[in-house]
Amino acid sequence: MQLTDVTLREGDQMPGREYTADQKIECVRSLDDLGVPFVQPAFPATGEKDRTVVSELSGTTDAEIVALARALERDIDAAVDAGADVVETFVSVSDRHLEHLLDASREEMLTMLTEAVDYIVDRGGTPHVTLADAFRTDHEDLVEVFDAIPNVPFVTLADSVGARTPATVGSTLDRLGDDVDLSRVGVHFHDDMGCGTANALTAYQAGVAKADVSVASLGERAGNSALEEVVVACAVDLGDDLGIETDELVPVCRNVLDTLGEAYGDRKAILGEEISEHESGIHTAAMLSDPATLEPFDPAAFGGERRLVFGNSTGKDGARKLLERAGIEADDATVSAFKSALAERGPLGLDEAVALATREFRD
Structure with a gap:
């Protein structure tokens, strides 16, 4: 399983935060040294700061720089023009989100998505896709989306409101594996019920290809699956370091938090001073x-x-x-x-x- 770090994009969306371009760039370079294969630091359509972050990092890291984009040409243009290695476009797929967020039918959403993917490719970009609220979406509807975009290398299922536990994550992925190649599947969890890391580990056991993580769970509301927890759990219990420079994990994560001015508790798993x-x-x-x-x-x-x-x-x-x-x-x-x-x-x-x-x- 590969990791996409979303600390800088998710963290910047938390209330009261406004990380600078320099802070984001410094943190990406630390995460790159750690060996994280994908880093999503920015949403270029939101403004000049995020466009600068992607532009400054473009071509200078081993990690693939991922820029987020709605399924809109102007968002995609902003990401491609900034030099992103990957353009990750997202759409809502659950009935609830289609009605209340996207205000579109399922057919309209599929058209929007396929046209966005085609546009990314036409612009010379590499498309990844995130499906918002995927874990509250019917199985048949998920399969339909995968079938509509067969050439996208990674399609990430987002538990957008942190509503799922390991049991339901496991059953969802096991069933999906009957119809979809899990080597194309990524996952994105939120920690609203305290299950973010456990859900990522369940997805690992199910055989998914990629998981979104963030340092110390920084992210909207309760945050995301914690980078340091996922790495240590996989290394200690499953014998897989996920390609991460494990001996630098704690110093790099602490440095990222210090650079961003983010606090963490003395008893925070993996990172806290008192846990050892x-x-x-x-x-x-x-x-x-x-x-x-x-x-x-x-x-x-x-x-x-x-x-x-x-x-x-x-x-x-x-x-x-x-x-x-x-x-x-x-x-x-x-x-x-x-x-x-x-x-x-x-x-x-x-x-x-x-x-x-x-x-x-x-x-």
Whole structure:
């Protein structure tokens, strides 16, 4: 499964945000270094800023630069003229969206879509398609759309309002696979019910070719499937790093967020400072022997850092192992004295705790 990063386009649509062209360009270059194969930073028809972003990046990245466009000639022209590698056009496909958003019949939508795809090709562009509200669209109607655009390499199904869970995503894709080649299928999930990453992983297992992701889930409302969560879950549990430079994942994602001025919590999965910090006496004692005892993965594998904290909560086993690590004979009296010293001087990191033992308890 390949990834399309949509952080910069989705994030820029959040209320109160207005990323600059320079911010977007700097972030794309970081994501490109990370090995993300597709990056969608802009919607050129919205204004000069996004046209500049695409123009400045055109021909300078290994990642394919994807520009979003409605199924309108003026939108497509803006994307092609800016130099986008891929023009991703989108239409609504559910009955509800056709009535209330597009104000068009299904036949009119299909004509609009096929004409847009043809126009992208005529302009020398590479078309991708996103089908809005696809996961609330009847199976037969989805198949009809795929049949209408057989030469489009990727057609992305969007769960536009985050209304689906892994169970329904899996059943939808399994059934679709009977009639459509899933090597053409992409997915785009929103996290309104907290299922964005889980849905992307379900789609991976179903065999889709591509998934949209965003750093720390930045995006409209609750955001999208989190880039860092999808990558780590696939690498750790499924043995597939998705072609990403995993040892740079955490630093790059944090840098993107810092560049955009976006905060993330200390307990944010993968990225938070506290998720690989351990202080419980029982935990730290075990992790001095084998960190995997209480960790799902080595944080260093993704560019993070483990922090063991020693102090008042450190027990006898932890104190003994620290003394042994410092090369000090850990008799009961020394262990008790060192435990008291940790309680008085702590909290201390691992290196600080070992230094304390070396300094005050070595003969």
